Structures are given as structure tokens and as C-alpha cells.
Amino acid sequence: MFFSSIFIPLLYLIPILFSHLQIFHLFCTLIKSTKLLSQKQIYWGFLKTTKNPKGISGNQKRRRQKPPPDTFTL
Structure with a gap:
């Protein structure tokens, strides 16, 4: 009698607990x-609001225009 008085309410509680866990998991x-999504939106908004759309800073542009130094001259 003691066993059934503990076991039967547990049988009722197990599906309720599982449903709560599923709801909690969905919420998380x-x-x-x-x-x-908010991080991506902030990131894309930051990319759109920057003045240089290509993402190349002025220093990189200047460095790219310089010819490579000659290493073979003595």
C-alpha cells in the first residue's frame, strides 16, 4: 500500500516534468x-553605417599602392 501511494503520483508527475523541461528547453x-539575431543585426548595421563600404582602411590603401621593395639590389 505504501509503495503504490508513492509510485502512482510519480507516474502522474513524470510527464508533467518532461513537458516543463521541453518548454524550458524551447525557451532557452x-x-x-x-x-x-540581435548580434548579427548590430553587426550588419555597423557594416552598413561605415563610410568605407569595401572595408579597406586608408593605411591599407596607401600600402597597396606602393611597389614592393627590391631585395636583389646591392
């Missing part, structure tokens, strides 16, 4: 996905 994944 939603939070993670929204965080990732």
Missing part, C-alpha cells in the same frame, strides 16, 4: 536565437 533556444 528562443533566447539564444534572439541573442544571435
Whole structure:
């Protein structure tokens, strides 16, 4: 009698606990996905608002225009 009085309520509680765990897991994944989305939106917004669309700074442009130094001259 004692065993059944503990075991039967546990049988009722197990599916409820599992459903709560699933809801919690879905909630966590939603939070993670929204965080990732907001980070991407901020990143893309930052890329769009920068003045140089190619992403090359002035120093890199100047360095690319210089010819490579001759290493074979004595």
C-alpha cells in the first residue's frame, strides 16, 4: 500500500516534468536565437553605417599602392 501511494503520483508527475523541461528547453533556444539575431543585426548595421563600404582602411590603401621593395639590389 505504501509503495503504490508513492509510485502512482510519480507516474502522474513524470510527464508533467518532461513537458516543463521541453518548454524550458524551447525557451532557452528562443533566447539564444534572439541573442544571435540581435548580434548579427548590430553587426550588419555597423557594416552598413561605415563610410568605407569595401572595408579597406586608408593605411591599407596607401600600402597597396606602393611597389614592393627590391631585395636583389646591392
